[in-house]
Amino acid sequence: MEYxxxxxxxxxxxxxxxxxxxxxxxxxxxxxxxxxxFQVTSFHHEHEDSGLCLICEIKTLMNNFEYSDTSIISVHxxxxxxxxxxxxxxxxxxxxxxEAFEEILxxxxxxxxxxxxxxxxxxxxxxxxxxxxxxxxxxxYGDKLSDYLIRAYVTELYQMSQNTKIQSxxxxxxxxxASQSHVWPCTNCGKxxxxxxxxxxxxxxxxxxxxxxxxxPRLINWFAGVISPVILLRNLFSLDPEQPDYPTxxxxxxxxxxxxxxxxxxxxxxxxxxxxxxxxxxVMEIEHWNEVLGKIMKGRMAPVLMFYEMDAVLxxxxxxxxxxxxDNDMANYLLDPDIYFESYTDVLSLDLAGMEWKIEFGDDRRxxxxx
Numbered sequence: 001m002e003y004x005x006x007x008x009x010x011x012x013x014x015x016x017x018x019x020x021x022x023x024x025x026x027x028x029x030x031x032x033x034x035x036x037x038f039q040v041t042s043f044h045h046e047h048e049d050s051g052l053c054l055i056c057e058i059k060t061l062m063n064n065f066e067y068s069d070t071s072i073i074s075v076h077x078x079x080x081x082x083x084x085x086x087x088x089x090x091x092x093x094x095x096x097x098x099e100a101f102e103e104i105l106x107x108x109x110x111x112x113x114x115x116x117x118x119x120x121x122x123x124x125x126x127x128x129x130x131x132x133x134x135x136x137x138x139x140x141y142g143d144k145l146s147d148y149l150i151r152a153y154v155t156e157l158y159q160m161s162q163n164t165k166i167q168s169x170x171x172x173x174x175x176x177x178a179s180q181s182h183v184w185p186c187t188n189c190g191k192x193x194x195x196x197x198x199x200x201x202x203x204x205x206x207x208x209x210x211x212x213x214x215x216x217p218r219l220i221n222w223f224a225g226v227i228s229p230v231i232l233l234r235n236l237f238s239l240d241p242e243q244p245d246y247p248t249x250x251x252x253x254x255x256x257x258x259x260x261x262x263x264x265x266x267x268x269x270x271x272x273x274x275x276x277x278x279x280x281x282x283v284m285e286i287e288h289w290n291e292v293l294g295k296i297m298k299g300r301m302a303p304v305l306m307f308y309e310m311d312a313v314l315x316x317x318x319x320x321x322x323x324x325x326x327d328n329d330m331a332n333y334l335l336d337p338d339i340y341f342e343s344y345t346d347v348l349s350l351d352l353a354g355m356e357w358k359i360e361f362g363d364d365r366r367x368x369x370x371x
Contacts, residue, residue: 007269008065009072009281019280020097021075021082021089023256023265023305024104026278028058029065030267031253031307033204034124038062041120052081054107055120072281097256097263098149098209098305105148121148128201132238144200150208150236152176154302158222170231173208177236199237206231206250206308215259215302223303224293228252231308250308257301264301266292 007030010022028034039062057078064073082089082100085107089095105121125148150173157172166172177197212219233239233248254267265278266286275286277295286292295301 007276007278007283008068008070009278009283011072011074011076012280015092016076017092017094018075018079019263020095020100021079022280023097023263023278024101025058025061025075025078026265026267027101027254027256027305027307029062030269030276031124031205031309032270033309034120035062037123038120041123052077052084054078054081054085054104055111057081058104071283094261097258101207101305102148122146124204125149125207126201127199127203127206129197129199129237132196132198146201148207150177150206151211152208153211153213154219154223155213157226158219161222161226167226168235169226169228170235172226173231174235174237196238197236199233199239202233202310204310205253208306208308210302210304210306212258212302212304215300217297217300220300220302221297224296227255227293227303227306229289230311249311251311253307253309255303255307256305257296258304259299259301266295 010018010025012018012022028038038059057080061073061075061078079089079091082103083091086103089100089103105125108120109122111119126146127148128144128146130144152173153176156176156179157169160172160175161167164175166175210223229252231250233250239248252268254265256263256265266275267278268275272285275289275292277284277286277292286295296303
């Protein structure tokens with residue numbers, strides 16, 4: 001089987017409570033931007049006194065994903081190395097998948113000699129922004145900040161939706177980010193202005209965490225209905241108008257859900273053109289996105305972590321996978337600049353990411369000749 005196409009189960013024996021870690025490891029493996037960078041890049045780093053190294057253990061696990069001749073592999077050594085970083089992840093105890101994801105990214109960053117060399121965390125998930133205040137007479141910027149996650153509260157998003165009738169996740173997230181803005185008086189005219197978050201560095205992958213005060217069927221069903229297959233950066237951040245080629249679309253890659261003290265994950269396979277459910281050792285293909293939504297609602301699964309990948313990440317792996325879905329004649333036809341797709345919201349010039357979007361969401365419309 002070729003690199004990056006394998007989907008293996010992860011062991012979670014009775015009493016191990018590894019499900020929170022299993023979904024994080026499945027996330028790392030099934031995000032091509034992270035997997036390819038992590039596999040080919042190495043940083044010299046010191047090991048812990050215990051002899052366990054989180055980076056090395058995850059690298060070993062990634063190699064097992066690729067080369068193991070079994071259908072189920074173990075995360076026990078990764079769990080042991082993670083426990084050395086924080087008592088929150090002590091052996092056999094249940095823990096939070098989002099906290100584990102953040103702890104691992106923090107460890108990636110701390111063990112890198114310098115983030116100028118782009119650590120594993122910042123190279124894939126890190127984004128930079130600043131507070132921007134714009135007035136007719138002046139424009140000012142705050143200090144540059146960075147983060148790995150966009151954080152949101154589902155109850156807050158729901159209330160915004162009810163008040164504004166907005167039913168798009170990226171627009172609701174944009175409203176949420178705006179509500180976190182500070183109030184600054186203009187230094188020239190004295191008028192009070194709200195700041196905006198200006199995006200300064202875009203990541204290959206946006207990771208978004210969702211906190212649930214309640215996991216009622218009503219709220220879960222509502223959330224499933226507003227999940228966006230694509231998010232637009234202009235709906236979340238202030239963008240630099242002097243960068244006309246700034247990629248603005250991010251396409252959903254996968255999500256982690258929590259239900260009844262248990263975590264499961266769903267990720268899209270470009271090569272196999274299916275969604276895949278990961279429930280510890282159990283791995284099951286799902287043909288259509290609507291079936292994923294059905295499982296979320298029927299199983300009362302609350303999405304707690306979602307991943308959106310930049311549609312302009314045209315690395316060799318993605319190009320190879322997408323062209324292999326076509327015969328040579330069709331591939332040459334689609335790469336003709338005079339061919340285009342009609343999207344749900346606008347007309348897009350054909351690129352491989354646009355083709356992925358069509359394949360990913362089951363749109364069987366064929367390309368049309370440009371008139």
